[in-house]
Amino acid sequence: MKYCMQCGSEYQDGVKECADCPGSALVDAETMRQRHIPLPSEGDTRKFVRAATAEDPLTAEDYVRLLESKNIPVFARPRRTGSVDVLTTGVLEPWWEIMVGEEFLERSVQLLSLEKAELDATADEAARAAEEEELATEATSPPPGGI
Ligand SMILES: [Zn+2]
Missing domain, CATH: 3.30.70.1530 (Hypothetical protein rpa1041)
Structure with missing residues (x-):
């Protein structure tokens, strides 16, 4: 059995794509379990x-x-x-x-x-950075020209 990762629908192994979710991957039960996606056969508990x-x-x-x-x-x-x-x-x-x-x-x-x-x-x-930048722009004193 394979399962749709999007909606959880169950499919035969030969099926390549979920009928309801175009492009979504079908994976095996083990992968579903690893991803914590509930399987329909186990009931959506x-x-x-x-x-x-x-x-x-x-x-x-x-x-x-x-x-x-x-x-x-x-x-x-x-x-x-x-x-x-x-x-x-x-x-x-x-x-x-x-x-x-x-x-x-x-x-x-x-x-x-x-x-x-x-x-x-x-x-x-x-x-804060924007505020500081604003203050710097507003400052009228020229930058220090050396010590
Ligand atoms: Zn689906």
Whole structure:
């Protein structure tokens, strides 16, 4: 038996491509297990829970990549805020849910909070650098011409 890595559908060994997911690779059960993708024959017992949210697709991608590198089953699910927000602010802000296998939740939350701190620090640094640059540009005194 072979399985689609995208949707998990089961196929005979001769089949080359999933009928529902053009271009997706069909792999054997062992590979599916290594990637923590539940097999249909084993029942979809894995529950995915929300480990974090991201306000932009780049952050979502970053989170997913990080967790994937730790072999944590993860996917990002795009969401939109409710219509109430649209009424009050007039803006429909997209956001992403980072969904992980239930048993990996604690570890994922930990990893993501570290990652978020790092991303925030990078953003702070960038802001500080920009500020310093501005100050330097505004400075009227000429650069020191030697000691
Ligand atoms: Zn498929």
